[in-house]
Amino acid sequence: MPKIRKMQEADLDRIAEIAAQSFVSPWSRQGFAEALPMENACFLLAEEASAILGYCGLYMAADEGEIINVAVCPECRKKGIGDLLLTALIEEGHRNGVSRFFLEVRVSNEAAICLYEKHGFVKQGIRKNFYQDIREDAYVMNRIDEERK
Numbered sequence: 721m722p723k724i725r726k727m728q729e730a731d732l733d734r735i736a737e738i739a740a741q742s743f744v745s746p747w748s749r750q751g752f753a754e755a756l757p758m759e760n761a762c763f764l765l766a767e768e769a770s771a772i773l774g775y776c777g778l779y780m781a782a783d784e785g786e787i788i789n790v791a792v793c794p795e796c797r798k799k800g801i802g803d804l805l806l807t808a809l810i811e812e813g814h815r816n817g818v819s820r821f822f823l824e825v826r827v828s829n830e831a832a833i834c835l836y837e838k839h840g841f842v843k844q845g846i847r848k849n850f851y852q853d854i855r856e857d858a859y860v861m862n863r864i865d866e867e868r869k
Contacts, residue, residue, distance in 0.1 A: 722773055722801055724808040727756060727763035734772040735765065742791035745853045762812050766792070766801045776805040778813055778821075785818035790832065802835050810839065810863075819865045824850055824858040836861050 727735065732749050739746035747755075755761050755777070765775040774792035778785045787809065792801045813821060824847060825832050841861040850858035 722766040722768040722804060724764055724766055724804060727752075727765050727775060729753065729756060731765060731772055731775075732756075735775050738772070738775060738791050738793050739789070741794055744851065747789065762809065762816070764805060764808050764812065766805055774801045774805055776802075776809045778809050778818075780813060780816050780818055783817055783819045785813040785816075785821045787821060787823040790835075797831075802832075803838070806835060806839055814865070820862065821864075822860065822862040824860055826851055826854075827857045827859055833859065833861075836863075839863065 732752050735752055736747070736749035739752075752763070756763055758779075760780045761777065762780065763775060763777045766773045772793075773796045774790075776790040777788045779788055780786075787806075790802055790805060790809075792805075810821065821841070822844075823836065823841070825836065827846070841863045843859045844862050845860045847858045847860060849855055
């Protein structure tokens with residue numbers, strides 16, 4: 721069973737590699753390095769036997785959290801790692817006072833949409849051509865935890 725922990729600077733080479741395998745326009749190592757120390761940011765990773773399998777990130781402001789990245793290395797997908805990461809990220813958001821989460825996801829990314837819906841996210845709208853490099857729309861999805869407001 722993978723362990724979830726906070727991302728550290730020593731992890732960034734592998735994190736950038738997973739990002740490059742997962743996204744058309746991935747964050748760079750430098751982008752992660754700049755975001756990691758920010759007080760309003762939380763980055764988690766899944767690790768098993770010292771191997772980093774995936775990661776996720778959250779920006780927080782007041783009671784809102786924007787999920788900015790959820791990625792699992794290609795050979796580890798469909799094994800529940802994204803589910804573990806998202807569960808831990810939402811819990812971390814709750815610990816920091818977040819009761820409203822939102823994200824954007826490619827309209828064709830059915831696996832991610834199913835994962836987010838499993839975690840209580842609902843489609844709120846569409847951002848046309850959000851992913852400009854691939855000319856694809858994004859669903860805007862959110863989750864509001866009323867009991868935490």
